[in-house]
Amino acid sequence: MTTLAQGPAEAPAGPVEAPAALAIGPHVVQPPVVLAPMAGITNAPFRTLCREFSGGKGLFVSEMITTRALVERNEKTMQLIHFDETEKPRSIQLYGVDPATVGKAVRMIAEEGLADHIDLNFGCPVPKVTRKGGGSALPYKRNLLRAILREAVSGAGQLPVTMKMRKGIDDDHITFLDAGRIAVEEGVTAIALHGRTAAQHYGGTADWDAIARLKEHVPEIPVLGNGDIWSADDALRMVRETGCDGVVVGRGCLGRPWLFADLVAAFEGRTDRARPTLGTVADAMVRHATLLGEWIGDEARGVIDFRKHVAWYLKGFAVGSEMRKRLAITSSLAELRAGLDELDLGQAWPTGADGPRGRTSGNNRVVLPDGWLKDPYDCAGIGEEAELDTSGG
Numbered sequence: 426m427t428t429l430a431q432g433p434a435e436a437p438a439g440p441v442e443a444p445a446a447l448a449i450g451p452h453v454v455q456p457p458v459v460l461a462p463m464a465g466i467t468n469a470p471f472r473t474l475c476r477e478f479s480g481g482k483g484l485f486v487s488e489m490i491t492t493r494a495l496v497e498r499n500e501k502t503m504q505l506i507h508f509d510e511t512e513k514p515r516s517i518q519l520y521g522v523d524p525a526t527v528g529k530a531v532r533m534i535a536e537e538g539l540a541d542h543i544d545l546n547f548g549c550p551v552p553k554v555t556r557k558g559g560g561s562a563l564p565y566k567r568n569l570l571r572a573i574l575r576e577a578v579s580g581a582g583q584l585p586v587t588m589k590m591r592k593g594i595d596d597d598h599i600t601f602l603d604a605g606r607i608a609v610e611e612g613v614t615a616i617a618l619h620g621r622t623a624a625q626h627y628g629g630t631a632d633w634d635a636i637a638r639l640k641e642h643v644p645e646i647p648v649l650g651n652g653d654i655w656s657a658d659d660a661l662r663m664v665r666e667t668g669c670d671g672v673v674v675g676r677g678c679l680g681r682p683w684l685f686a687d688l689v690a691a692f693e694g695r696t697d698r699a700r701p702t703l704g705t706v707a708d709a710m711v712r713h714a715t716l717l718g719e720w721i722g723d724e725a726r727g728v729i730d731f732r733k734h735v736a737w738y739l740k741g742f743a744v745g746s747e748m749r750k751r752l753a754i755t756s757s758l759a760e761l762r763a764g765l766d767e768l769d770l771g772q773a774w775p776t777g778a779d780g781p782r783g784r785t786s787g788n789n790r791v792v793l794p795d796g797w798l799k800d801p802y803d804c805a806g807i808g809e810e811a812e813l814d815t816s817g818g
Contacts, residue, residue, distance in 0.1 A: 482685075606643065
């Protein structure tokens with residue numbers, strides 16, 4: 426594990442009473458911090474890094490797995506559900522639009538002991554998902570949502586089932602309150618709400634008021650807030666302002682797995698925050714690429730997969746554009762390490778590097794099946810053929 430320099434941080438405005446430990450079925454998550462599933466990002470190596478920095482505290486969810494691919498035992502999908510023996514609980518996020526297929530996938534997980542917790546994706550806004558009626562499009566069809574949740578909870582047996590969703594499709598088709606009530610009625614253990622609509626994608630500002638409204642609407646189960654948590658103090662502010670039971674962190678940890686060390690410190694009442702030098706960041710980069718190579722079984726493929734992380738890790742540091750390009754096309758650990766060693770590794774953590782990262786643009790158009798918005802209850806035409814057959818979002 427990489428050792429990080431620590432620095433003082435301003436105390437958050439106003440007192441924050443630490444939330445009670447988050448109960449996800451029999452699993453206690455303390456502090457109540459969850460790594461959001463992100464396609465192509467939250468694979469086993471990245472989860473390992475985040476867990477190491479958190480000291481093993483928190484819940485770390487796999488990237489999105491499609492139910493059809495799981496049931497068909499797609500080779501790539503079976504690799505994506507691989508968990509390190511130290512991962513406890515093992516948490517899988519599933520995507521599906523056909524209740525029967527979702528039910529088969531959940532029963533497969535439960536009967537074969539593939540995971541300890543199942544999260545259902547009703548939040549993904551990307552066109553290849555929403556055009557099938559999945560992800561953030563699905564809660565608009567109330568009866569379909571209910572059928573999927575009923576199959577999942579029934580098939581899961583003793584495994585807890587949670588769900589992640591958005592406010593709705595757009596400002597004219599808001600669904601989160603109805604979806605929250607259906608989730609409670611069908612036995613879902615907890616709900617995570619991203620405070621944006623599908624039309625917003627990742628643009629604008631997350632609506633934390635919606636998280637507060639959902640918490641008031643479904644007091645029976647935990648509500649977790651997601652959206653615009655760029656620092657540990659943002660997480661404390663979300664809890665203070667919304668009353669949510671925990672936080673889900675996605676883009677804020679891109680190229681910054683040590684954010685989970687900050688989150689643990691914040692929820693434990695400490696003000697120390699990770700302030701790594703560029704040298705420490707470089708060590709983390711090499712470790713991340715190494716873990717990917719070990720997981721894939723090929724060093725070069727691991728380094729190539731790591732390329733998308735380079736800009737996130739180097740955000741804010743004084744690294745020239747040519748060197749950034751060079752590091753982003755490396756294909757071996759030696760080449761990556763050699764390039765990093767040419768940098769001024771003594772650079773301090775840059776001002777502003779705790780801010781937004783990852784996708785920040787909106788879309789304003791949601792691709793939906795024909796006639797999807799005509800009736801919020803009719804789900805005719807949705808069946809196994811609407812399922813995606815590949816995983817990873």
